[in-house]
Amino acid sequence: MEVTRKNYKDCLNTVYSAIEEADFLAIDGEFSGISDGPNASALTNGLDTPEERYTKLKKHSMDFLLFQFGLCTFKYDQTKSKYITKTFNFYIFPKPFNRTSPDIKFICQSSSIDFLASQGFDFNKVFCHGIPYLNQEEEAQLREQTEERRNQHANGVGTPSYISPSSSKGPAHIPEEHKDFINRVVEKVEALFANSEKTLDLEPCTGFQRKLIYQTLNWKFPKGLHVETIETEKKERYIQISKVDEEERKRREQQKLEKEQEELNDAVGFSRVIHAISKSGKLVVGHNMLLDVMHTIHQFYCPLPELLHFVMVFSFLFPLRLLDTKLMASTQPFKELITYTSLAELEKQLKESPFKPPQVETAEGFLSYNTAQEQLHEAGYDAYITGLCFISMANYLGSFLTPPKAYISARSKLIEPFFNKLFLMRIIDIPYLNLTGPDLQPKRDHVLYVTFPKEWKTSDLYQLFSAFGNIQVSWIDDTSAFVSLSQTDQVQIGESGLFCHTRQNLFTTCSLLVKYT
Template sequence: MDITWSNFKKQLPVVCQAIAEADFLAIDGEFSGISDGPSFTTLTNSLDTPEERYEKLKAHSMEFLLFQFGLCTFKYDDVKAKYIIKSFNFYIFPRPFNRNSPDKKFVCQSSSIDFLANQGFDFNKVFRDGIPYLNQEEERLLRDQQEEKRYHTNGASTTCYMYISPDASRAPVVPVIPDDQKDFIDKIVYQRKLIYQTMNWKFPRGTHVETVESPNNERRMIITKVDEDERKNKEIQKKVKEQEDLNNAVGFSRVIQAISSSSKLVVGHNMMLDIMHTIHQFYCQLPNDLEEFKSLTNCVFPRVLDTKLMASTQPFKAIISHTVLAELEKRLQMPPFNPPKVESAEGFPSYDTAVGQLHEAGYDAYITGLCFITMADYLGSFLSPPQTHVSVQSDVISPFFNKLFLMRITDIPYLNLDGPDCK
């Protein structure tokens, strides 16, 4: 299911429910580029230590935009003996939501854009109708601004309410006023003060002040004569509106927050960059230190599993020669593996693996989930008695938790999110 800004608010409860009821989640991201400097070979040098790899990806890969996020939720149905899936394809764009919102910049790499264009990627959906987002710092800042504004405009003291402009919390845009403009500015400031004072004197019973912004960014002050009840009512309405604006601005980050707080197992394929981008874009600046990054990842995604790492580890390593997602998926349809039965939930379009829509993030997430189930079930066949369905709680899977595949590094088996790395 494609989710853009147009249907985001309507579909968010559907997404949250899918996450809440799932046994596990599969994710995948599409980015506007991979490396802003070094070649891909240099970025993923086979002699890198985990620290070096992390530092290079942080330095050269984070200026790109994660602009499509795939989420596929998997819930096992005991009666049907199959997984019921819900697949979502989110289009993401840092749309400026008002004139105070951060005007984000991001880099595009021609080869990556060209690659996605050849896959039929819909850039118009991203740029015209992408879902906005804020990281935690930006969300906190916006929340603080709103609260401070409310305190000033809606405080107990009438004096405070009357004399302080609703926008006092915002720093002036132009702190240095050129000499020839000083008289003009002084006059405006004086007139504004005069309006507030006159209001106070003429309408001692109370007024309501609000600043509205027109679509072309012109701002007007609307002053309404109100009694105490009306004033309270207007304030409540305003608070609801502000809360809604805030939620809208937080946008896609709410999906990541829902995934995070669910503590569900999150499965990805070669997911180091997916995790780094997700944290960088929707949570906070990445830390310089790899160990701090590991702690942060444990907070955001308490349990992850990388199917590329799984497929590169015994007993799979011996029987799987190519671990690129599309080839892995093909290989896992052949013996000794048994591809799992899955079914799209009602109202969700179903993917046909025979046709394939590779590199659409929702489809890649779906395929990743399939690969995970197939490999997990294969491990179940060695149990006594053998199990045809292995749950995500099974001990056979836990050795693969919280270990990330490190591309091209042959002598270090993985990045260990739960402790120090192998040397």
């Protein structure tokens, strides 16, 4: 089901119901870019710690926009022995709903946009019809502002329709250059009282002129008028003035407050789906999902904190229920059976023996996907096949039971070892970021930190260390890298032959003394 701003409110209860009845949920995101600075090797150094990797992604990836969110719900039907799926493609864009709501800045990466365009991604649906959203702090601020206006109205300080926060009970100070304009407005209002017309539409004017109109009319005509700013489809603002009695004025003010509340709920927008996922406590499955989780929290919950606090935020938002299928496929007992762990390749391999493709059926009224006709990089489709991969691997674990079981529930203890561990790309000895426990602390006393001239290439390092057999080079920047030796006892030889050194943490830190030619 495709969901945009046009049909979001109508679809919301359907989304809530699908989440509530599901056994587990699969998610995926599409972004406007991945990294705003370093190249891939610098952003994903093979000897990063989990904290270093998280910090890099936080610094270089969070200014991009998650603008398509895929959600696929999976409910197991015992009578049919198959999963019933409901897939949603949400198009998301942070459109401000009024002048006081956040006006978000974001960046795009040309390679990412070009790639999505080549896959047929519809950017018009994002920018023209994307669902808005607010994080919790933004929502709280706007609700507080709305409540303040309500209190002003209730206390008789003024009415939200036409009282400016800076208005007073005395006459407004009108700059000389605006006096003729305001006098003409007052004359039109006096004429309105004298004739049979009910309303008067003023010409569009500046925000400052509107403020002067509100202040002046509040002072000169404290009763009998309802004054409201109207916005046209072309974003032009003009003031509409209506003759009303006190009862009608109060009724209109109440309608305006209710409309404001509805607009605020609309502005919260897609964040309501994230809140529903969080409250459900359901298992949430993703593939290589660290960026998906980071963007979801950053955009729809709160700005990303440091890693320690991120883990605390995560525990509150997704209590103990995330599973990364890329990590699952890279871990025993699957590691020896699965050659490639990219999502498309993983889905294909999990159809073959010793695995079995899951039995699924699309719920009535929802888009049915055919995996033979790949729709990769559509977030809903990627979420769908991520769920299929999880089911195949979970059911395979049932073959180790006595007697074997063909169906393993999303609540089974067999899958608990994979919970809340997010796959870390291209780190040699730490495969995941642990969200609910201590991270792995591998020994790295076979690793040298090497500095060298800027013109050096990887081949220079391999030649320099050629006497030490197999090595791994992990670039840090243009003039430094980590060099992993195959055996720990080689470190001492390397130090005595080429380097002076100091020891820091788990790394052997070295500076090159010889000029390589």
